[in-house]
Amino acid sequence: MATSTYLSNPVVTVNSVALTGFCQSAVLTRTITAADITSFGETARTYGATLEDSELTLTLYMTYGASEVYATLKSLVGTRTTVRVQPGSGVDSATNPGMILSGSYLESLPVMQASLGEISSIDITFRGGVYSEDTTNP
């Protein structure tokens, strides 16, 4: 049995806008792309780090109200911004770090995703950018 678990309840901020109350899924994956640097004489593949290529995927309830989800995202398509997620709502700390992607690019936005009788939600992905963690209380 796990001695410690985490009941998902992250804080989500996109371009300074708190979207936690509209978000149902957040996946931030830190990736540093590998390059094969195996050479003759080796018996197993060896990889080395190249460029960082992290991304944040969010599933958001789509709303068109004033200063809500659509208003937050509509002008970010095709631009870079800063996105931030945090495990919980407490202050930044080593056990509740603010995970930040700076200069992350939003390539596309489903401006309409509607099905009869369903609550509209969208998936968006911020790609690239520099990853950092904030563990100090501002």
Add this chain to the structure above:
Amino acid sequence: MKYIIVSELVGTVGAEYIPADGINVEALLDGGFIKVAPKSSKQEKSED
């Protein structure tokens, strides 16, 4: 340029918004989350 917070999703409404590096301020203005603060040159003069 000085900005004022309009939406509580960004911070305390009415407080000054100081954008951090990398924040897309135009998108915040377009979305109605912040506004440009009015120039307060007259107020500053009257305070003098």
